[in-house]
Amino acid sequence: MGDDANRSAFIELQGRLIEATGKLKQVQNQMRAKEGEKKRAYLTLEELRQLPDxxxxxxxxxxxxxxxPKSLLVNEQEQKLKDSESAISSLQTSKEYLEKQLAEVENNIRELLQQDPGLARQIMSMTVM
Structure with missing residues (x-):
């Protein structure tokens, strides 16, 4: 009975680990995209400011x-810059949360495998095949 409970707990933790890792990668990709938008807006804004009115x-x-009009384009780029910065800060918060969640799941798996060495041996024998 204990073996089955530990096995099912491991499978559940493994699913949570995969899910958290996927979400973390998605957030990191979104952050990279927003960083690119921010950089494009900044560079465009710098070029627009050099032009006469x-x-x-x-x-x-x-x-x-x-x-x-130049003023409209400048305002638009400034807004894009602000939007990107706020999105990046929001995504950073999400990233930190997901990293904590991922670390917690990893610790739970580690503890489970330390409590049940038989389960750890079974998992190792399955991955070697």
Missing amino acids: DTNTYKSIGKVFVLE
Whole structure:
């Protein structure tokens, strides 16, 4: 009975570990994407600020370029920059939470395997095949 309970507990912990790892990778990918957006917005903003105020500026909408005032484009890029920064901070909080959750699951698996050396041997024999 104890063997089956430990085995089912291990399987559950393994599922949680896989789920937490997947979520963590997803959050890291989202953070990388937001960092790229932030960098593009910053670089575009820096280039726009160097232009005189009366310069014709164009906004890309798909394959079309639309004439827009420089001030509108600057405001748009500043907003993109702020949005990216807030999204990154939110994703950082999620990442920290998932890392704690992952560490907790790993510790639970470690404890379970230390309590039941027979289960650890079974798992090792299964992975060697």
